[in-house]
Amino acid sequence: MAVKAKSGVTRPRHVPQRTCIVCRQSDAKRALIRLVRDATGRVAIDSTGKRPGRGAYLCHNPECWTLALRRHAIERALKIVALHPDDRAAIEQRGRQLLQETMPTASS
Numbered sequence: 001m002a003v004k005a006k007s008g009v010t011r012p013r014h015v016p017q018r019t020c021i022v023c024r025q026s027d028a029k030r031a032l033i034r035l036v037r038d039a040t041g042r043v044a045i046d047s048t049g050k051r052p053g054r055g056a057y058l059c060h061n062p063e064c065w066t067l068a069l070r071r072h073a074i075e076r077a078l079k080i081v082a083l084h085p086d087d088r089a090a091i092e093q094r095g096r097q098l099l100q101e102t103m104p105t106a107s108s
């Protein structure tokens with residue numbers, strides 16, 4: 001009886017492609033910010049990238065954050081009906097933060 005051995009086959013490591021849900025720009029995992037949906041349908045910004053749940057990625061371009069909210073890209077990507085107002089506020093906040101980070105400091 002011949003049992004087909006699985007050895008010798010180099011199993012490709014599953015590396016999911018991280019892509020910004022708005023601009024579709026792929027980048028290294030580090031360069032994209034993960035949003036994660038938990039079991040209750042709440043969405044959080046996952047700064048560790050290790051939280052369980054369905055994830056979606058946004059790049060560091062503040063415009064993508066604005067557009068993600070405007071176009072309901074997050075809802076689509078995470079398969080939720082609507083963002084919780086608190087979660088939406090947190091995402092808006094992060095977008096503003098990114099905007100500040102990308103703007104050259106006007107002071108001094």
Ligand SMILES: [Zn+2]
Binds near residue numbers: 058
């Ligand atoms: Zn983007």
